[in-house]
Amino acid sequence: MLQVAFIRNNKEEVKQRLAVKNFAEMGLVDEILRLDEERKKLQQEFDSTQAKINSTSKEIGQLMAKGQKDDSENKKLEVALLKSLLQPISDKLSAVEKQLQETLVKLPNLPSEKVPPGKTPAENIVVRAGGNEPKLPANSLPHWDLIKKYDIVDFETGAKITGSGFPLYKGKGAKLQRALIQYFLDFNTAAGYTEYLPPLMVNEATAYGTGQLPDKEGQMYFMPADNFYMIPTSEVPVTNIYRDVIVKEDELPVRMTAYSPCFRREAGSFGKDVRGLNRVHQFDKVEIVQLVHPEKSYEVLEDMVSHVEKLLNTLELPYRILKLCGGDMSFASALTYDFEVFSAAQQKWLEVSSVSNFESFQTNRMKIRFKDSNGKMQLVHSLNGSSLALPRIVACLLENNQTENGIELPLALHKYFGDNKLC
RNA sequence: GGAGAGAUGGCAGAGCGGUCUAAUGCGGCGGUCUUGAAAACCGUUGACCCAAAAGGUCCGGGGGUUCGAAUCCCUCUCUCUCCGCCA
Known part of the structure; x- marks a missing residue:
């Protein structure tokens, strides 16, 4: 606001x-x-x-x-x-x-001066790219087939239990989720982020605080008996930890990380792009959130981008970083960088992280403030980013690392998964 | 789910219809003293609206009674204690 x-x-x-x-x-x-x-x-x-x-x-x-x-x-x-x-x-x-x-509340946030003009995703600017596209074996498969072949995610049974888009991870697939979550959280806490494990349902005031209400009401699962919303990302409960709080200037920056499942109705999206793990209603994600001094927020945004980039590098996946143009940015953001990884079998870029500076747009709603050295109240700036969302990372790990003898894992995951091969 | 108690400034805690501009203590900040610090003493100490002054609003949220509400009534939320149920 x-x-x-x-x-x-x-x-x-x-x-x-x-x-x-x-x-x-x-x-x-x-x-x-x-x-x-x-x-x-x-x-x-x-x-x-x-x-x-x-x-x-x-x-x-x-x-x-x-x-x-x-x-x-x-x-x-x-x-x-x-x-x-x-x-x-x-x-x-x-x-x-x-x-x-x-x-x-109907007015979106103002884009920063750094935002490139443009109306569609085609006008986003690639700022950096890294990693190498793999040479896949001749009989390579997209991840939805690999999943079946190795029996690590069961979409049909997930649909039977709940509905389509609710994957049931199994065996090594389930263990890989656990390993990735653990790895991402360790990577974030080592960089100074404090770990939280938040509630997965939030009340109206909380959903309003980060801008999910009234803008995206239809995208959240709602529990009418208690008026709770299932969180679409842990950004929502985590940022709201500081709702109505006046922090001390020397407590800034506040750096938080959290793992949570994310629930999204994805109303209106169907057809292409939804195969396999590309788009699901429930997925796991590790998030980073920062509350910072307003003069520092753009510097911090670059820090967060480079933090996510380092993490992605350790996964040894080909990636690119996009600076979003005005027309592709979210309602609340002032500047956003998207991270995409290249899914080699699909020959497609998949978004795995979105890192944004919201300036005071969220904190004005939530009244997250500090008293500056002149004794004046000021709103802090809030930023967040995924580090990282799991399903598309998994899709790429499967597709890009497939060999005749199974699926290899990047070195960073060996310790967490307990093996150098997934299966 | 049932019964009871409670929610007051950064924290603790008094006030229970008009002088509340909210006591007191702790904490914070400034000062005196000191080479410095501690102690002691003195002063100061919230947020919101308004360009600011004046003024107004805020004692968990909402509503009511009254000329007047932190104080009385209703209601909701939350916390605590006990009982019930339960991973």
Whole structure:
């Protein structure tokens, strides 16, 4: 959520930058400023009327103490009159505040100046690439066939138990999940991130805090009996740890990592790209989140990108890093880098991580603040990224490392998996 | 699920219809003293709206009673104790 004061002081700049994200409803900006003006006017009316009521009520107390009954009765009538004036003002004020809030949350975050223009994924910019594409054997298979061949993921039984898109990992497949999670978490904690294991369901306030509500309501599984949402990523519970917290400046940066299963309805996506592990409703992911001083956030973003890149390098997979163009960025992000790995049998790039700086867009909703050296309250900046999402990593490990004698594992995983070959 | 108790400033904790502009203690910050530190003493110490002053709002959330609510009533949420159920 953008800050009204910022919009008020930078109206044209806000519109220009929203245009980079191909935002269409520019009328909302003017609407917000109009509502804000109205709010201010009503607030002043409310305050001055309330002030009169307060002072008169105090006088009543004093008159009663002196035993001046008639005078106090007159004052009571006066207050009653003022209160009848106050009620409609107060109702109007809450209505305007609510409307302002509802309009404000419809505005996406402003893209940073570093965001390249563009409308489609084709206009994203490849900033770096690494690793080598493997030479696959002649009879190489896509991962969904390898999975069957080695019997390590059973989609049919997963569908029987729950529904399609809920994979059932089995044997070495299950063990590989466990090994990857352990490895990723160790890699992150070694870099100074504190490990958390968060609740997998969250309440409305939490889902609202990171921007899932109201924007992506339909993408989350919802439990109506208790009004809980299944988390689409651990970013949601982890960032909300600090909701409504005023942190000390010297506690920054806050660095957190968490493993969790992620639940996504993926409503509207079907057909291509959903085969095998490419797109599923439940998957495992290790996430990194940072809360930082606003002056440091872009520096930290680069750190996080290089952290994920190092991790990816140890997996020995071919990858590339994209800087997303305005049209491909998410609602809440100011700058996003996507990581893709090359799935050799599918001949396709698959997204395995997305690292973003949200600046104060999330923290303004969550009121995560610190007091700077001048004693002024400031919002911290929040960033997060996957490090990493498992299914597509697994798909690539299977496809890229297939040999006649089974599937080899990168050196970094030998210790965690307990073997140098998957199967 | 049942019964009871509770939720107050960074923390502990008093207040139970008007002077609450929330006592007191601890902690934090500044100062005096000191070579320095500790101790002692003195002062200071939250957030939000408003460009700011004035003013207003905030004693878990929401609603009500009253001229006036931290204080009374209703309701929700959470915490604790006991019982029940349970991995």
